[in-house]
Amino acid sequence: xxxxxxxxxxxxxxxxxxxxxxxxxxxxxxxxxxxxxxxxxxxxxxxxxxxxxxxxxxxxxxxxxxxxxxxxxxxxxxxxxxxxxxxxxxxxxxxxxxxxxxxxxxxxxxxxxxxxxxxxxxxxxxxxxxxxxxxxxxxxxxxxxxxxxxxxxxxxxxxxxxxxxxxxxxxxxxxxxxxxxxxxxxxxxxxxxxxxxxxxxxxxxxxxxxxxxxxxxxxxxxxxxxxxxxxxxxxxxxxxxxxxxxxxxxxxxxxxxxxxxxxxxxxxxxxxxxxxxxxxxxx
Amino acid sequence: xxxxxxxxxxxxxxxxxxxxxxxxxxxxxxxxxxxxxxxxxxxxxxxxxxxxxxxxxxxxxxxxxxxxxxxxxxxxxxxxxxxxxxxxxxxxxxxxxxxxxxxxxxxxxxxxxxxxxxxxxxxxxxxxxxxxxxxxxxxxxxxxxxxxxxxxxxxxxxxxxxxxxxxxxxxxxxxxxxxxxxxxxxxxxxxxxxxxxxxxxxxxxxxxxxxxxxxxxxxxxxxxxxxxxxxxxxxxxxxxxxxxxxxxxxxxxxxxxxxxxxxxxxxxxxxxxxxxxxxxxxxxxxxxxxxxxxxxxxxxxxxxxxxxxxxxxxxxxxxxxxxxxxxxxxxxxxxxxxxxxxxxxxxxxxxxxxxxxxxxxxxxxxxxxxxxxxxxxxxxxxxxxxxxxxxxxxxxxxxxxxxxxxxxxxxxxxxxxxxxxxxxxxxxxxxxxxxxxxxxxxxxxxxxxxxxxxxxxxxxxxxxxxxxxxxxxxxxxxxxxxxxxxxxxxxxxxxxxxxxxxxxxxxxxxxxxxxxxxxxxxxxxxxxxxxxxxxxxxxxxxxxxxxxxxxxxxxxxxxxxxxxxxxxxx
Numbered sequence: 001x002x003x004x005x006x007x008x009x010x011x012x013x014x015x016x017x018x019x020x021x022x023x024x025x026x027x028x029x030x031x032x033x034x035x036x037x038x039x040x041x042x043x044x045x046x047x048x049x050x051x052x053x054x055x056x057x058x059x060x061x062x063x064x065x066x067x068x069x070x071x072x073x074x075x076x077x078x079x080x081x082x083x084x085x086x087x088x089x090x091x092x093x094x095x096x097x098x099x100x101x102x103x104x105x106x107x108x109x110x111x112x113x114x115x116x117x118x119x120x121x122x123x124x125x126x127x128x129x130x131x132x133x134x135x136x137x138x139x140x141x142x143x144x145x146x147x148x149x150x151x152x153x154x155x156x157x158x159x160x161x162x163x164x165x166x167x168x169x170x171x172x173x174x175x176x177x178x179x180x181x182x183x184x185x186x187x188x189x190x191x192x193x194x195x196x197x198x199x200x201x202x203x204x205x206x207x208x209x210x211x212x213x214x215x216x217x218x219x220x221x222x223x224x225x226x227x228x229x230x231x232x233x234x235x236x237x238x239x240x241x242x243x244x245x246x247x248x249x250x251x252x253x254x255x256x257x258x259x260x261x262x263x264x265x266x267x268x269x270x271x272x273x274x275x276x277x278x279x280x281x282x283x
Numbered sequence: 284x285x286x287x288x289x290x291x292x293x294x295x296x297x298x299x300x301x302x303x304x305x306x307x308x309x310x311x312x313x314x315x316x317x318x319x320x321x322x323x324x325x326x327x328x329x330x331x332x333x334x335x336x337x338x339x340x341x342x343x344x345x346x347x348x349x350x351x352x353x354x355x356x357x358x359x360x361x362x363x364x365x366x367x368x369x370x371x372x373x374x375x376x377x378x379x380x381x382x383x384x385x386x387x388x389x390x391x392x393x394x395x396x397x398x399x400x401x402x403x404x405x406x407x408x409x410x411x412x413x414x415x416x417x418x419x420x421x422x423x424x425x426x427x428x429x430x431x432x433x434x435x436x437x438x439x440x441x442x443x444x445x446x447x448x449x450x451x452x453x454x455x456x457x458x459x460x461x462x463x464x465x466x467x468x469x470x471x472x473x474x475x476x477x478x479x480x481x482x483x484x485x486x487x488x489x490x491x492x493x494x495x496x497x498x499x500x501x502x503x504x505x506x507x508x509x510x511x512x513x514x515x516x517x518x519x520x521x522x523x524x525x526x527x528x529x530x531x532x533x534x535x536x537x538x539x540x541x542x543x544x545x546x547x548x549x550x551x552x553x554x555x556x557x558x559x560x561x562x563x564x565x566x567x568x569x570x571x572x573x574x575x576x577x578x579x580x581x582x583x584x585x586x587x588x589x590x591x592x593x594x595x596x597x598x599x600x601x602x603x604x605x606x607x608x609x610x611x612x613x614x615x616x617x618x619x620x621x622x623x624x625x626x627x628x629x630x631x632x633x634x635x636x637x638x639x640x641x642x643x644x645x646x647x648x649x650x651x652x653x654x655x656x657x658x659x660x661x662x663x664x665x666x667x668x669x670x671x672x673x674x675x676x677x678x679x680x681x682x683x684x685x686x687x688x689x690x691x692x693x694x695x696x697x698x699x700x701x702x703x704x705x706x707x708x709x710x711x712x713x714x715x716x717x718x719x720x721x722x723x724x725x726x727x728x729x730x731x732x733x734x735x736x737x738x739x740x741x742x743x744x745x746x747x748x749x750x751x752x753x754x755x756x757x758x759x760x761x762x763x764x765x766x767x768x769x770x771x772x773x774x775x776x777x778x779x780x781x782x783x784x785x786x787x788x789x790x791x792x793x794x795x796x797x798x799x800x801x802x803x804x805x806x807x808x809x810x811x812x813x814x815x816x817x818x819x820x821x822x823x824x825x826x827x828x829x830x831x832x833x834x835x836x837x838x839x840x841x842x843x844x845x846x847x848x849x850x851x852x853x
Contacts, residue, residue: 012714037700041693043540046705053702054714057676059693060702061543062714063536064566070500070533074540074548075693077524078498082544082694103529258522266545266692268522270495275521276659278489282479283310 011055013048018169018195018206022116023055025172026085029179030058033083040083043072045092047123049116052087066096073109073252078265080110080253083183090117094130094150101152105159108187109252114179115152115190116169118197119204126200136203154232156190157225157245163189164228164245168213169196170206174241181243187251194239209239216242223247284338284456287346288412289363291332292355292405294325301353301405302333304426304439306651308413309337310480311422313458317342317762319839320649324505324589330358339458342652343617344762347841351415353408354379360386372415372453374408387411387450394445400435403442410446417455420447479656483647483759486618487577488513489657490625491549492521495664496575498541498548500526500534504556505589506645507579511551531556535563535576542572543703545668545692547629551577554596555585561603564638568608570703571680571688571728573632573639575625580644582837591837592645594758594810598819600640601788607725609635609732612788614642614758616743619654620785621647630665631738635731636687642787644810646839647759668692672699678710679703682723686730732789739791744798746772746780753802754781754849755795755828757816759839760808766842767808771849779849781808784816792824799826806852808832808845 013019030040040058044050046065053060059082063071068086076084093101093115104111120138121127127140131152135144156164163185167175175193182189194213196206220242222228228245253259262268290305292298299320306316314337323329336346349367354360354375364373364383373381377388389411395404406427413420423443427436481489488510491499501511515525524541528534534550542548552560557578567574580596582588594614601612611631615621621643628639669689674681677699681688688710693701702712707724709715743761745754745768756764761783771779782798784790799805807817807828812835817828832848834840 036697038694038697041544051714054704057700059700060704060712061540061570062702062704062706063539063570064562064705067532067536067563067566070528070536071540071543074498074500074537074542075544077526077537078541078546078548079544079694099529100533103533256519256524258519259524265497265522265524268497270664272493272659272662275489275492278492278517278521279479279656282481282485283477 012051014199016198017048018118018197019048019052019116021169021172022114022175022193022195023052025175025179026052026114027056028176029183032176032180033183035083039081040085041075043068043075043084043086045088045097047089047092049087049089050092066092067100068092069097069100069104069113072111073104073107076109076111077252077259080259081264084111085183086111086113088115089122090115090119090131091121091129094152098130102159105156105161105188107252108162108249110187112182112185113188113190114182115192116195117152117192118195118201119149120197120201122197122200133203151232151235152190152192153244154229157228157232161190161245162187162247162249163243164232165191165243166194166239166241167191168194168209168241170210171241174215178243185246187249194241212237212239213241214238216240216244285336285340285342285346286338286350286416286456287334287336287348288351288353289332289334289349290353290355291330291359291363293327293358294323294329294331295327296355297402297405298331298333298355300430301409302335304423305409306335306480307426308420308422309335309418310478310653311426312418314338315341315478315653316480316651317345317653318651319345319646321838322590330362332359332363343765344842345650345839347843351412353412355405355408357381374411374415376404389446389449391446394442394449398438398442398445400438403439406439406442407446407449410443411450413443414447415450415453417452417457419457420444477656478653480651480653481618482509482649482651483615483618483621483643484509484579484649485513486621487615487625487641487643490622491575491629492517492523493622493657493659493662494626494629495547496523496549496629497546498524498538499550500528500537501551502528502531502534502556504553506581506648507551507553507556507577509648510577510579531559532563535560536566538574539563539567539570539572542574543570543693545695547633549575549577551579553579553581554583554599557596557600557603564610565604565606565608566705567638568604568610568728569705571636572703573636575628575632575639575641577641577643579648580642582835588837590645592810592839593835593837594644594760594815595812595835596642597757597787597811597815600642601819608728609637609735610788611637611639611735611786612642613639614785614787615647616758616761616783616785617647618652619657622657624785626662630663631735633667634665634687635735636690637731637735642758644759646810670696672696676711677701679712680708680710680724680727682710682727685734686727687734736789739786739789741791741794742782742784744780744782744794747778748780750778750780750802752777752779752804752806753798754779754806754808755816755820756781756808757784757787760810763840763842763845764808767845767849770842770846777853787816787819790819790823795820795824795826799824804829806830806832806849808840810834810840
């Protein structure tokens, strides 16, 4: 598939990094959805994954570590015409930005959150991330990681996210199809993308993931919340990938009439005479 | 004419409601009002009071001496009677035992019970006070009906009427003119010559709306919260997103996202929250995204004195965040200034693509004052947004003589994408490691500061040109200082003048240098412990103050305080 619309310069990623496939899948997904570069905003925090906006020709916002979500929802609230996608890593999303992860699920702004989850800190060279497995030895966790990993998929479902999926960077086609569904979903959607870090994670390698992941088939019902939570807890020898949970629910903008109806907020003139009328509050 | 009444009680007793009704009644009777709020960081109990000063002339500050006290509990009498004038009065319930013969113990609770609502005893006290002062209570019901449902409003109005029968008039303070006959239609604007009654935070909030602010994200923090409260009350009508963020870090990053996407955006907090926002401040500087931040100071560090006032954050705010980037800091001097400076902050933020901080404080935030209605007709929204692009691809950070690059709103020009990056970046917004590009970009950003300096407003001057002693101050100290300078100059040989800075960063120095040359002595008057303005003036202009008048007990300086402290040093 050609995706020349989005092509841009060379990356700073290591050869063999899972990010390449994720970037390709993203470009394909945008192409499938017929999005033009100027209609899309990609927001990153800090980290290797968060450099995604640098390597694709769309609007891009590379902000602060952990703070991609607040910037993304701020942009979407005032311009609902933009397709807003967050690309960050597991450290950025679940560690530094954990509070924003929790509360933006509650807000349910219509954005898509792709987490490049390699279960390790890449940019800072190999420390444990919130999703690093128990016992994983690093230069900091010298006796092996003693803190159990956070389960982002389970957490997101528990918090009421309307679209929660897991994917694997090694299966580009499957990843693309999930990305398409996630972007189409109205409201906050999370895709936790399992991805090898070839330089700093010698445990969760391409082979490690390849051996374990399996695709959810049509017999799986992603609308059953309890079943979905069960599925979300499956980790170890077999790891399910696919849409784990989905539910239509009103978005942030749906709940506020002036955001739901009419043009995007940035396209509305300010009625200064109306504001002047507020002087009445002070007499 | 100048009277000063204190209304006090425990938190939860209705001090705030009663005071705002009293203020509005005074205002509607044509008086000019200036009141301050002194409250504790608690929801119930403790001691809260409001001091309402009013007269027939414009007032700039509070005063210490009291003409009257409305005491909703005994503690209020004990705490404040020391400041009561010899001919002053105390109105309280007859259960309050006090030997002082200025105390008028009235059957306020009985009145309340008779009216059928135990909570309206404060209104009975208000009725007694209005009758004693000889001020018409005609407007009382109209004012109550703006805040209470009809039956409660009527009970309160009845309590005022009953309370007024408990005393004989002692003063006759009604003003000439027909203020009372003005019909107060709830939909009408202030009439010709009619004033408004507003506090500093409300003025900032109204200024933001007037400036076309479409996005306000904040985390509640005293004393900044009432900015968010007022904006939230207008959210649906004015079509502004007011979002309570999960923390201050989210608040500033949301506002930056909204501003990048093209909305005028703002956040607000106090010093502790601003500490959390500091990295975000740097982000706005690096991304060159316009942003307005209201920092309403309270005494720090950390939790400090949550409900009280200080000007302790000046040097922090002008240098907050790592690295070097342009910003502007404006310290509003009064409610009127707060409104216009907020509008100006949005225009300058857009023009220079920088963060602009409004540095207010609890004293200004919570002081209610009578002023002229704001001039909305002179308000301009200067956005500086480009709708056509010369360079393909678009250079978000194009190097220009002023340092300001053409700003495109993402999504608004087909084929044009907007890339911004917190990493050092080239003209296109791409990450760079180049030494040359780094230097060019630092220069570009700092060049904006040089052009911004041409927009600075010189400090306000108080007094006459033939002064001996020059006082330097900033922000809300203007109010008490304005009165203090008059007091100092009445009948004394030494002549005083003052410069009160609104723009504090960059610091305008032209008038400062001129006036400092003529001064025999220079004094800085600040609501902090280390004289931060004096230190800034020394750094920027090489001008040194001879001595300081400083106050850092959390309570605002009164004109008399400044007068006495300056006199001591004479």
